[in-house]
Amino acid sequence: MSDRTEQTDAIDKLEVWCAGEEWCPVTTTATLIGKKWHPVIVHRLLEHGPSGFNELKENVDGISSKVLSDSLDDLGEKQLVDREIISEKPVRVRYSLTDHGESLKPVIYAMRDWGLEHITESDDRNSSIV
Numbered sequence: 001m002s003d004r005t006e007q008t009d010a011i012d013k014l015e016v017w018c019a020g021e022e023w024c025p026v027t028t029t030a031t032l033i034g035k036k037w038h039p040v041i042v043h044r045l046l047e048h049g050p051s052g053f054n055e056l057k058e059n060v061d062g063i064s065s066k067v068l069s070d071s072l073d074d075l076g077e078k079q080l081v082d083r084e085i086i087s088e089k090p091v092r093v094r095y096s097l098t099d100h101g102e103s104l105k106p107v108i109y110a111m112r113d114w115g116l117e118h119i120t121e122s123d124d125r126n127s128s129i130v
Helices: 003-012 024-033 038-048 053-059 065-077 105-118
Strands: 081-087 092-097
Touching: 024 038, 024 105, 038 053, 038 065, 038 081, 038 092, 038 105, 053 065, 053 092, 065 081
Parallel strands: none
Antiparallel strands: 081 092
16 A cells, blocks of 8 residues: 555544444444434435535524534534635535545435334324334
């Protein structure tokens, strides 16, 4: 393997506190997308491509502006989402997935497929998932 390939592989890897432990990959993934709205936001960006804040808010039904903003900041810190300023006045921002965010596609789609297979509508829309 060339030095360049090794450097690229090292850049693509996430540095985590539990590296080397058998359970670490599951924990790392859960930490990245384990918050309620994170996988939904990633899914919407996978489905609709780069989106402005208001467009994302429409596509993530039920999320408040504050939670969306905080979630996008968190996903940005985790290097899953890029934030690009399109114009200064008025301020317009576009969010897109990074390569790491894009690489979650099989995980997010597996979550969607599992949900489609195992979840039915409840008479009580406020009931919790057990």
